[in-house]
Amino acid sequence: MVKRVEIRQSVMAADERHARAIRKEMGRRSIVMLNLIGSPGAGKTTLLEATLRKASFRCAVIEGDVATSRDAERIAAAGAPVVQINTKGGCHLEAHLVAKALESLPLDEIDVLFVENVGNLVCPAEFDLGEDGKIAVSSVPEGADKPLKYPHLFHQALAVILTKADLKPHVAFDDALFWNDVTGLNPKAPRLEVASTRGEGIGDWISLVEMWLRSKGEGR
Amino acid sequence: MHEMSLVEALMEALLEAFEKHPNWLRARRVELHVGRLRQVVPEAMIFCFDVASRGTPLEGACLDLVEIPLEAFCEACGHRWGPEDLVFFCPACGSVDVETVAGMDLDIASMEVEEGDG
Numbered sequence A: 001m002v003k004r005v006e007i008r009q010s011v012m013a014a015d016e017r018h019a020r021a022i023r024k025e026m027g028r029r030s031i032v033m034l035n036l037i038g039s040p041g042a043g044k045t046t047l048l049e050a051t052l053r054k055a056s057f058r059c060a061v062i063e064g065d066v067a068t069s070r071d072a073e074r075i076a077a078a079g080a081p082v083v084q085i086n087t088k089g090g091c092h093l094e095a096h097l098v099a100k101a102l103e104s105l106p107l108d109e110i111d112v113l114f115v116e117n118v119g120n121l122v123c124p125a126e127f128d129l130g131e132d133g134k135i136a137v138s139s140v141p142e143g144a145d146k147p148l149k150y151p152h153l154f155h156q157a158l159a160v161i162l163t164k165a166d167l168k169p170h171v172a173f174d175d176a177l178f179w180n181d182v183t184g185l186n187p188k189a190p191r192l193e194v195a196s197t198r199g200e201g202i203g204d205w206i207s208l209v210e211m212w213l214r215s216k217g218e219g220r
Numbered sequence B: 001m002h003e004m005s006l007v008e009a010l011m012e013a014l015l016e017a018f019e020k021h022p023n024w025l026r027a028r029r030v031e032l033h034v035g036r037l038r039q040v041v042p043e044a045m046i047f048c049f050d051v052a053s054r055g056t057p058l059e060g061a062c063l064d065l066v067e068i069p070l071e072a073f074c075e076a077c078g079h080r081w082g083p084e085d086l087v088f089f090c091p092a093c094g095s096v097d098v099e100t101v102a103g104m105d106l107d108i109a110s111m112e113v114e115e116g117d118g
Helices: A015-031 A043-052 A070-077 A095-102 A152-156 A165-168 A174-183 A202-218 B003-020 B041-052
Strands: A004-010 A033-039 A059-065 A083-086 A114-116 A131-138 A159-163 A191-193 B024-035 B062-068 B069-074 B097-102 B106-115
Touching: A004 A015, A004 B003, A015 A033, A015 A095, A015 B003, A033 A043, A033 A202, A033 B106, A043 A059, A043 A070, A043 A114, A043 A159, A043 A202, A059 A070, A059 A095, A083 A095, A095 B062, A131 A152, A165 B041, A191 A202, B003 B024, B003 B041, B003 B106, B024 B041
Parallel strands: A033 A114, A033 A131, A059 A083, A059 A114, A131 A159, A159 A191, B024 B062
Antiparallel strands: A004 B106, B024 B106, B069 B097
């Protein structure tokens, strides 16, 4: 006999449970958790290094990469607790991987948790890790057409950061196109331009994170 | 290309349902609801499913992907509409306080199973 059964459950139900548990735990501890997403080479790790050097809040970092612990070594050298996740071919991080990484981080001693996702503008945008928000990181040399070509990430980003802004005089980059497209996709998101290696714009970024920290602390 | 990890999660959920129902013999058809905003390539999803289901009660089942249209809601004026693509301004009042209420779904809707006497 053939029978039709209703299931009505999310495909990612198991992982969504992990994401909900993480969000609850971070809420309880008033930790701001940010999921950094951008292409390979967009400058995500360099942005984090510059942030760690200047921030007065206490940070920890989860690094997601297909292979190697190079990014984690850079973050450790900058003085923050860090866990490296190797996805061994996986193009994005999932909440169950983050849940496991959290076990080895000193959550009692931090205010902000940065998750640097696998370098990729497509897949990481689809997966909830339990974060407060996704931060879209796009660099000047990648070109100004990225927001419209990868709309999902830019649409849901909590903030959009344009990195390597100091390279503008050296490459053809259409500022107006980039920011107009970002506005069209996500009018509410704060926008920042940074040159991480020179420390330019990092203060504004840190102020923004501090604002999220304050509003999360008040919401407790 | 994250269809394989979606299929892994799908297989896990479906096999769990089979474990709970020992009288189910095999699946004939699985219906998924896929929101229009989901970046899922149906051909890739079906290919991965065919590979991952080999040797399980789901082998040979038809994976049916039904697209769920976008639905947006304006928090400012209450306007509800079905845009064709990503839009972020309310066409009625111009507000940017727009929530996407449908279109990100990725749900297992139903399954057709062959039942034994079990």
